Amino acid sequence: MAFNLREPSQPLRAVVGLILGLFVLQAAAKPVRDPKLKSNSVLVIDQNDSSVLYSRNSDVAMPIASITKLMTALVVLDAKQPLNEMIQITDSDRALPKGGVSRLTVGTTLSRGDLMHLALMSSENRAAHALGNNYPGGMHAMVAAMNVKAASLGMTSAHFVDPTGLSSQNVASPEDLSKLVIAASHNSSIREYSTDARYTVKVHKRMVEFRNTDNLVANPTWNIVVQKTGYITEAGKCLVMAAVIEGRSVVIVLLDSLGKYTRVADAKRIKTWMEASANQHAQVSMR
Numbered sequence: 001m002a003f004n005l006r007e008p009s010q011p012l013r014a015v016v017g018l019i020l021g022l023f024v025l026q027a028a029a030k031p032v033r034d035p036k037l038k039s040n041s042v043l044v045i046d047q048n049d050s051s052v053l054y055s056r057n058s059d060v061a062m063p064i065a066s067i068t069k070l071m072t073a074l075v076v077l078d079a080k081q082p083l084n085e086m087i088q089i090t091d092s093d094r095a096l097p098k099g100g101v102s103r104l105t106v107g108t109t110l111s112r113g114d115l116m117h118l119a120l121m122s123s124e125n126r127a128a129h130a131l132g133n134n135y136p137g138g139m140h141a142m143v144a145a146m147n148v149k150a151a152s153l154g155m156t157s158a159h160f161v162d163p164t165g166l167s168s169q170n171v172a173s174p175e176d177l178s179k180l181v182i183a184a185s186h187n188s189s190i191r192e193y194s195t196d197a198r199y200t201v202k203v204h205k206r207m208v209e210f211r212n213t214d215n216l217v218a219n220p221t222w223n224i225v226v227q228k229t230g231y232i233t234e235a236g237k238c239l240v241m242a243a244v245i246e247g248r249s250v251v252i253v254l255l256d257s258l259g260k261y262t263r264v265a266d267a268k269r270i271k272t273w274m275e276a277s278a279n280q281h282a283q284v285s286m287r
Contacts, residue, residue: 035273037266040236040256043174044270047182047242047249054270058174061157062255065230065238066123067177068165070184070194073116075145076131077187083113093129096166102126103210108203113189118201120194122210123229125164132163139163153179168234174253177240181251185226185242194226214239216264222271225249229263239263245271246278 035054041062044054052058089108096102104110104118104126115131118124135142142163150158155176161169172180184190197218200209213229216222223244230238236256243250252270257263 033273033276035266035269037254037269038257038259038262039254039266040258041174041253042255042266043178043251043253045178045251047251053250053274055174058253059157061159061171061173061176063168063232063235064165064170064172064177064255065232065235066125066128066165067172067180067228067230067238067240068160068163068170069119069123069128070180070190070226070228070240071146071149071160072128072131072142072163073120073190073193074180074184074187075142075149076112076116076135077189078149079136079145081112081134081136083111083116083189085112086110087112087115087130087134089126089130090133092133093126096125096129096164103208104130104203110201114199114201116189117193117196117199118210120190120228121196121199121212123213124210125166128164129162150176150180153183155179165230166232168232174255177253177255178251181226181240181242181253184228191226194228195224214241214264216241216267237263239267241267243271245274248274250274 037056041057041060042054043058045052086109089104089106091106094106102125104124112131112134115127119128119131132139132142135145143160146160146163150160155172158172158176159169161167195217196212198209198211200207214227217224217227225242225244227239227241236258238257239254241252243252252267254263254266257266
C-alpha cells in the first residue's frame with residue numbers, strides 16, 4: 001500500500017509552529033527551583049529598586065548579635081570622632097556580658113580606627129565596647145545615639161542596649177537590618193574594614209593577627225561590598241551583606257541559622273539561585 005504524503009498546508013504549519021512556540025516559552029518560563037535556605041529568617045532584596053527577591057519571617061524582630069556592630073560604627077562615624085585618636089582597653093571593657101572572648105588585653109592601646117576595624121572584621125567585642133566607652137557622653141549616650149539612628153533609618157522594630165551585640169535585647173527584623181546594611185554600605189570606612197580578610201595590630205609588645213569571621217570575603221567569586229556576622233545563643237548564627245551578584249546590587253539578611261556553616265552555605269545557595277535565574281532569563285531573551 002502506498003501512502004500519499006503531502007506537505008501540510010500553510011494554516012496547519014502556522015498552528016503547529018504556535019503550539020511548539022508555546023511549549024518552548026512555557027519551558028523557558030519555568031521558575032528556578034527554590035534555593036532551599038536553612039536560616040529561619042531571610043530577606044534578599046534588590047538594592048536598586050527595593051524589590052524583594054526572597055523573604056521568610058522578614059518582619060519579625062529577633063536578637064541580632066554582632067550585627068549590632070554595624071550600628072556601633074555608624075554612630076561613631078556620625079559623631080566625627082577622629083579615627084587616629086588612641087584609646088586604651090580598660091577593666092570596664094573586660095566586664096562584658098556572657099564573658100565575651102577577646103585577645104585585646106587590658107592596657108592595650110589602639111587607634112579608634114583600629115578598634116572599629118577589629119570590631120567590624122573579626123567581631124572584636126572589647127573593641128566595640130571601648131568605642132562605646134569613649135563615645136561623647138559615654139556608653140549611655142552611645143546606646144541612645146544607636147536608637148536615634150535606627151529611628152532615622154526607619155528601623156521601626158529595632159532596639160539596642162549595648163554596642164557589642166552580646167545582649168539578646170539588641171533586636172531587629174530582617175527588613176530593618178536591610179536598611180542598616182544599606183546605610184553602612186554608603187560609608188567607605190565600614191566597607192573597607194568589614195571586608196578586609198585579615199588585620200594585624202600591636203597588643204602590648206606583640207603583633208597579633210586577626211581574621212575576618214566571614215570567609216566569603218576571601219573568595220574571589222564573590223563581590224562583597226559590606227558584611228557582618230553575628231552569634232549568641234539566642235540569635236543563632238547570623239550574616240548580613242551587601243553584594244553584587246550577576247550585576248545586581250543585592251542585600252542579604254540571614255538570621256537564626258542552625259549549625260556552624262549554615263549561614264555561609266545559605267549565602268552560597270542564594271548566589272547559585274540568582275546565577276541560575278539570570279542564566280534562564282538570558283536564554284529566554286535569546287529566543
